[in-house]
Amino acid sequence: MFPIKPGERNYLSGTMGEIRSNHFHGGLDIKTEQRTGLPVHAAADGYVSRVKQSSYGYGNIVYITHPNGLVTTYAHLQEYYKPLADFMLQKQYEKQVFDLELFPEPGQFPVKRGDVIGLSGNTGGSGGPHLHFEIRDKEDRLYNPLKYKFKEVIDTTPPDIYSLGISPLNIHARVNNEFSREEYRTKQVGTNYSISDTIYANGLIGLELQTIDRLDGAANKNGTQEVTLLVNGEQLYNHYIDKVPFELSRQVSQHINYNQYKMRGRTFQKAFVDYGNDLPLYKARERDGRIVVQSDSVYKIQLVARDSYNNTSTLTFIIKGQxxxxxxxxxxxxxxxxxxxxVGNVLKISATDTSSTPQNIELYVGKQALMLVPSYMKNSTSVSLYDLRAGLPDSMRFCGLSTDFNLQQMVPPAKDFLFTNRNMKVLFDKETLYDTLYLQTRLDGDVYTIGDYFTPLHKAIKVTITPPTQVKDKSKAAVYFLGTGRGRGYTGGKWEGNSITFTTKNMGKFKVMEDSKEPYIRLVSKNRNGISFKISDDLSGINSFNAWVDGKWILMKYEHKTATIWSEKLDNSTPLSGEVILKVKDNAGNEATYTSRI
Incomplete structure (x- = not known):
């Protein structure tokens, strides 16, 4: 049964397989008329096997296990149905916590198909009122709910195909005579798309497709579940986003062109299986969908995008071998x-000079000097290519100019690897990297740079640094991720002597900073029925909060999007009376206290 307004027309704001910052979207986002409080129905008979309350992620979520082994989830709820809500509230008071995850016994909370198991909401990481609905199997693989062809959702609209990306995949390959990724906007006639430019290529290349899907009656840009690549009429590659293992969802980073996504916010799905990608979504022939373009040959390419209701769009174009x-x-x-x-394993050097004849590049690898001959020219720029697997170069010289590369280590994937220099230690787990990393690090003042923000990691790296300037109070100091802008994300860390060790799933810039300022508390309301506050912190972020009335602990619920906490009494028949104490602690251990009386 459809969980929102079953039997009535429904609309979706999100579908299975959409690309998010570090995962595939795992289910359906069902619209709830831009408001909270709609009844949420159990999709089938079963029992509540798991329930969780949190201010982040799924927010308030219920898991229902069904006799066939499938599990349905209902996230961002405003509240649970009565017996479950009472159970959660009782346990929160027993443990004196807000964030709580419970696993009821199979017979404790049975449900029938259609039972109301809660009200829709906007809790957790939700960007607006809706219900997030998932279907999983025993192995925690995420299924596409639209495979059940719910009549409440109407979709006769085929996917949109915006752009094509083509990349050379080794040092010998070319696209339009260059070692460069090219993009092409498409032209549309109905469900058929084409490219007006003639594409020339040579060697091993990979294709990428920028496509989205829309459903009838909604403007939302949803995910396209299936992409198929045909070369001269034969299928070379196919992916269908279904049965995504929850623990592998982060590998979306290899399913898409991660660099383009991070730099430009554009989602290009690869039409080949990239290195380090273990997702069970693909059917690919030789070379995992990569195309070998021979000189003087012509290739008819078709990329077919299909949604969950079998609406299709096709991009057709020609690649000529040159x-x-x-x-x-x-x-x-x-x-x-x-x-x-x-670019991959290739060092690409672009040079311009005043000579009418392009000059060679002097490349220094250890004590050896190499002369790189330009591979091609574009306008006044000569381009030289070097395979980094032949040895990491130290520097290069060209027409009196000198450049140091700062390439410190070639870090292999699928191995535990420890990198050390005088500024840091970086431990790579065997599952950290998708592909070979040519690591660059540096220390500028008190800012550490490790790799770059545009390289994806599957598992975290463990880093140890010793700040160059003395830290006044280590108990208040931690590592912060600086990202690409002015943001400062608390990363944490553990001090040992003058060094601090932290873990992170991002590469980029990091800095040790001290937070000695206590959190901010502002009373919103207080009366005999309840209390509420605004709480915030300017650097390390809120870690915990606890409140007491007349010496008794009282549950405070938290909504981080509005920075609001509010009380929920265990016994509504008992009015609040006496001294009110609220203590809020940040991640640096600073604590603010508010006292008053009701």
Whole structure:
């Protein structure tokens, strides 16, 4: 049974398989008329096997286990149905905590199909009122709920195909005679899409597709469940986003072009299985869907996008095989310049100079000097390529210019690996990396840079640093992730002497900072029926809060989106009376106390 307004027309704001920052969206986001409080119905007979209350993530969530072994989940609830709500409240008072996860016995809370098990809400990480509904199996794999073809949801709208991405996948490959990723906007006629440009390529290439799906009557951009690649009429690759193992959901980072997602917010799904991707979503032939383009050959490419209701759209285009050529171009250049980037295993060096003949790059690998001959030219820029697996270069020289690479270590995937230098220790778990990492680190003042923000990690790295300046109070000091802007995310850490060790699933910039300021408390209301406050912290963030009335602990519920806490009495027939004490502690251990009387 559909869990919201069963038998009536419903609308979705999210579907299975949408790309989120570090996971696939695991179910349906069902609209609730932009309000909270709609009855939520059990999808089938079963029993409540798990219930959790939290200010983050799923918020208030109920798990129902069914006789066939499937589990349905109902998240962001405003409240639970009465027997379960009383059970949760009693346990919260016994343990004197707000965040709590419980696992009732199988016969404790039986439910029948259609029973109301709660009211829809906006709790946890929800961005607005809705019900998040999932279906899982015994192995915690996420199923696509739309495979049940609910009549409450109408979808006759085919997916949209916005753009195509094409990348060379080794040092010998080219796209339009360049070692460069290219993007193409599509042209649409009905459900057929095309590309107006002629695409030339050579060698091993990979395709990416930017596609979204829409459902009838809603403008939301939803996920497209299935993509199929055909080359000259033969299927080379297919993915269908269903049965996603919960513990592997983070591997969405390899399913998409992670760099483009982080830099531009654009989601390109790869039409090949990239290294380190173990998701069981793919059917791929040789080379895991990568295409080998031969010179003077023509390839008819079709990328078919299909949604859960079998609506399809097809992008068709031609790739022509073209042997790489070197064409010298002349353009006015006032002074020499040189730059580089790392693309996979390839060091790509771009250089301009005033000479009419492109100059070689002097590359220094240890004590050996190599002369890199340009591979091709684009306008006035010559491009030279070097395979980093041949040895990490220290520096390069070009027309009197010198550049140090700061490439400190080639870190292999699928191995435990410890990197150390005078500034830090970084431990990589065997499941941390998807592919080989060419690690760059540095210390600028008191800011540590480890790799870059645009490289995904599957499991956390463990880092030990010793701040260059003395920390006044280690009990108030912790590591913060600086990201790419002005944000400061509390990461934490444990001090041993003058060094601090922390774990993180992000690479980028980190800094040790001290938080000596206590949290902020503001009374919103107090009376004999309840109390409420606004609480916040300017750096490390809220860690805990506890309140007492007349010496007795009282449950305070927390909504982080509004920075509000409010009381819920165990016995509503007893009015609040006496001294009120609220203590709020941040992650640095600073504590604020509010006292009053009712």
């Amino acid at each position: 042997r790489p050529t070197f064409t010298k171009t002349v353009a006015a250049v006032k002074k020499p310049a040189i730059d580089y980037e790392i």
